[in-house]
Amino acid sequence: EDDFASEWFSKVSDPKFQCSASSYEDTEPSDNPNVQEIYKIAKDCKELDARWDYNFKSKSKVKKNGMFEGVASISMAENVKRDLRPEHNNYKFGFRYNKCIIPFDQNIKKISGRFVNDKLEGHVRVDFHSGSFALGYAKGSKFVGTLRWFGEDRKLLKLEYVGKQPSKQSQEEPSTILLLIQDEYKMKRLLTQQSSLVGRILVTDNFQPLISCEQESEEIFHQCYVIEKVRSKINDCSIDLKQISQPESDAKKTFSWNLKSDHKVWHGQSKFKECSPEWETEAITDGIRKWIKSMENDKSDPFWAETFENREPWIENSEGLPSTISLRFPDLQGRNFASDPHYGIKITTQHGDSLKIVKENWTEKDRMEFVAQTKSNDWLQTLDIEGRLINFNTDNPLLRLKEPSNKTFYVQGKIRNGQLHGNVRRFGRYITDSQSLCSTTIFSGLSFVGRYDNGQITGPMWRFVVGNGAIYGIADENGRLTGKRIAFIYPDLETVYLGEFDNGIMVKGQQSAITGYRCVNGILELKFSEPSGPFFHFKAPTNETFGDQPLLTDILDDKYIIVKESKVEHEVADEGAFATRDIPKSTTITLYSGMYFTKQQIELYNNRTAAARAARNATADDMWYDSKYHGSMPECQGATITIPAHLGSMDSYRATLGHKLNHQFKPNCAYGGVLDSPRFGFIRAFFTLRDIKKGEELFINYGYSTETGPKWYTELYKKMLESGEIETDVPKPNPFGMLEIDE
Ligand SMILES: C[S@@+](CC[C@H](N)C(=O)[O-])C[C@H]1O[C@@H](n2cnc3c(N)ncnc32)[C@H](O)[C@@H]1O
Structure with missing residues (x-):
């Protein structure tokens, strides 16, 4: 029996196949007034969408009165604005006979069929200007029975059953397929009319097996089971599928299904594969990295299989609109992202209603409310909605739906009763310190993973920061990273500050280490060793200070770097940085902080040192000496981090050691x-380009000009060229040029 279904499908997929007229005998056009006629004769050519610019071409002679009769076609010019329509010679039928028509779609190119008394009767083909077309059967100009839609490539796009159902011939309930689509996953989705399958759709690739599911989104299905026995009754172009075997009442036989990854999670199985609920104490860094990687992949939703056992109905208000959705992001309270046009919110709804945000209101500073309404009943519509978020204190006009870009601030989670509920991911990073020059900028990347309980963040939560560090802890009662055991984890996922934090800002932290990890409900949880050593805290540098602990080396730099006399043989080489241990490739090993100058401040500073040089008749190289520790922060309104040259010794400053790395062309x-650091705020950082052995001197490429750079640099360049160690065109190490000077 099942083979018949796939045979039937290959038949109807072929546009050359014509459904037999007899299979339409029992069908009637729908009496639903919304079901449009393929075309209507307009009472008046001034009617909306009425067209006179068409041609009626018949195999026999056209009647003198312009009546549509016989096997014929109506063709139309590509629709342009009414007033701009060219006076096509070929399309003047309506003008000649003072007879305008209203087609059901303005993109129709041609309607072909048999006309009887101005109406279409029998087989009909409708061609569109795009190249796609529809094949169906009309009674009184209305489609009845099976209507097939084909794309420009002549592939079947959709098969739907229109009009009234065939009169019931037996007591058996028909289960006529209403809609059949081949999606990008090469699956056919069948919406049947069988009442026992209400709300379910059948998914199959070749009708064997047939899987019955509740659809949650384009690719996510829940409560699926395989229908083992199906009987199909095929009436030429239409098909009735009847499920013979009852689904196993056993819930164990149901599964959730991600079509995109073709991943099935059976009932009772863990929905989260990323890591186990038992504490792991071996290969901790790798385990954490793997989990973060899976969270960072925004193409696949790691929480897709999570369902809500007790789904609550969508509450509608009196006007038929669903209840308000409000989303709370406590850590964003009081922040202003108005300068960035890319922020937005993307929501996957719990039901599959497609929502369009029509209005937003801020009722409290930290709370956003959307009033949302269902967009349409078209079940193929995407379920993601995105709106622009949070123009504080602004009356925002209509929110626009748009695709998330990698710089977009967006949220992925589920909504229950208008509030986030369950695991939530957020993309789009912002600087922890709201006073920072970069605090209004959104940076790309995963920024939050945690769990909401009816709108409130609860339990362990992660905030990922620019530069790939992370702040981890148990959310306080306001859903913030505030408390006495919050951790900042450097990008190496090993070096950790643990202690008191206030909304992600380190108040009092000490060095600690991660001693174990596990996953509960898909969220990674960590165990730490007792913290020890000196206390550190957040204190942003200014143009006058290094923060307030200039001689306390950061735990990251302290772990990887020791400063000694450089091995470079040159009179100005001075000190250099050396690896204290074997370090793997791509490890962030040192910070580059110092004093923090705004664009204006660094200009003043440079002018001052230039004036001093002029007064003492300094050489060109003295300029390079004065600015040897300059590092620009183009991301932050042209700010520069530097250490004034006369404070370059380790006795004056050693909180960070990035400025001690010497230059090499290789x-x-x-x-x-950049790195959003727990002590200094937003600064620069360096990482290893290859595996490094303990004791090796560490170098970066300064990216100075090989013509106008300092003498030691241009000379070294010449020497390297002559010895053949580098090619002429040394690739620029980075777009900003480490220590490049803004002259
Ligand atoms: C950012 S600092 C590096 C740390 C510096 N060596 C120190 O002791 O503070 C840049 C300065 O280091 C020296 N330097 C760096 N790389 C060098 C090289 N390959 N040859 C000679 N001098 C170098 C130059 O004096 C340069 O102005």
């Missing part, structure tokens, strides 16, 4: 962008 380290 370096073993590189500028790794």
Whole structure:
């Protein structure tokens, strides 16, 4: 029996196959007034969408009165604005006979069939200007029975059953397929009319097996089971599928199914594969890294299999709109992202209703409310909605739906009763310190993983920061990383500050280590060793201070680096940085903090040192000496981090050691962008370009100009060229040029 279904499908998929007229005999056009006629004769050519610019071409002679009769076609020019329509010679039928028509779609190119008394009767083909077309059967110009839609490539897009159902011939309930789509996963989705399958759809690739599911989104299905026995009754182009075997009442036989990854999770299985609920104490770093990687992949949802056992109905208010959705992001309270146009919110709804945000209101500072309404009943619509978020204190106009870009701030989670509930991921990073020059910028990347309970963040939560560090802890009662045992984890996922934090800001932290990890409900949890050593805290540097602990080396730099006399043989080489241990490739090993100058402040500073040089008739190289520790922060409104040259000794400053790395044209380290650090705020950081052995000197490529750079640099460049150690065009190490000077 099942083979018949796939045979039937290959038949109806072929546009050359014509459904037999007899199979339409029992069918009637729908009396639903919303079911449109393929075309209507307009009472008045001024009617909306009425067209006179068509041609009626018949195999026999056209009647003198312009009546549509016989095997014929109506063709139309590509629709342009009414007033701009060219006076096509070929499309003047309506003008000639003062007879306008209203087609059901303005993109129709041609309607072909048999016309009787101005109406379409029998087989009909509708062609669109795009190249796609529909094949069906009309009674009184309305489609009845099976209507097939084909794409420009002549592939079947959709098969739907229109009009009234065939009159019941037996007591058996028909289960006519209403809709059949081949999706990008090469699956056919069948929506049947059988009442016992209400709300379910059948998914299959070749009708064997047939899987019955509740659809949650385009690719996620829940409560699926395999229908083992199906009987199909095929009436030429239409098909009735009847499930003979009852689904096993045993819930163990049901599963959730991710079509995109073709991943099935059976009832009772753990929904989260990322890591186990038992504490792991071996290979901790690798385990954590693996979990973070799976969370970072925004193409696949790690929480897709999570369902809500007790789904609650969508509450509608009196106007038929669903209840308000409000999303709480406590850590964003009081922040302003108004300067960035890319923030948005993306929500996957719990039901599969597609929602469009029509209005937003801020009722409290830290709370956003959307009023949302269902967009349509079209079950193929995407379930993701995205709106622009949070223009504080602004009356925002209509929110636009848009695709998330990698710089977008967006949220992925489930909503129950209008509130986030269950595991939630957020993308789009922002600087922890809201006073920072970069605090209004959204950076790309995963920024939050945690669990909401009816709108409130509860339990362990993760905030990922720019530069790939993470803040981890148990959320306080306000859903914030505030408390006495919050951790900042450096990008090596090993070096850790543990202690008191206030909404992600370190108040009092000491060094600790991660001693174990596990996953509960898909969220990674950590165990730490007792913290020890000196206390550290957040204190942003200014143009006058290094923060307030300039002689206390950061735990990251202290772990990886020791400063000694450089091995570089040059009179100005001075000190250099050396690895204290074997370090793997791609490890963030040192920070680059110092004093923090805004664009204006660094200009003043440079002018001052230039004036001093002029007064003493300094050489060109003295300029390079004065600015040897300059590192620009182009991300932060043109700010510069530097250590004034006269404070360059370890006795004056050693809180961070990035400025002690010397230059090589073939370096073993590189500028790794920026890092939102727990002590200094937003600064720069360096990482290893290859595996490094204990004791090796560490270098980066300064990226100075090989013509106008300092003497030691241009000379070294020449020497390297002559010895053939580098090619002429040394690749620029990074777009900003480490220590490049803004002249
Ligand atoms: C960012 S600092 C590096 C740390 C510096 N050596 C120190 O002791 O503070 C840059 C300065 O280091 C020296 N330097 C760096 N790389 C060098 C190299 N390959 N040859 C000679 N001098 C170098 C130059 O004096 C340069 O101005």
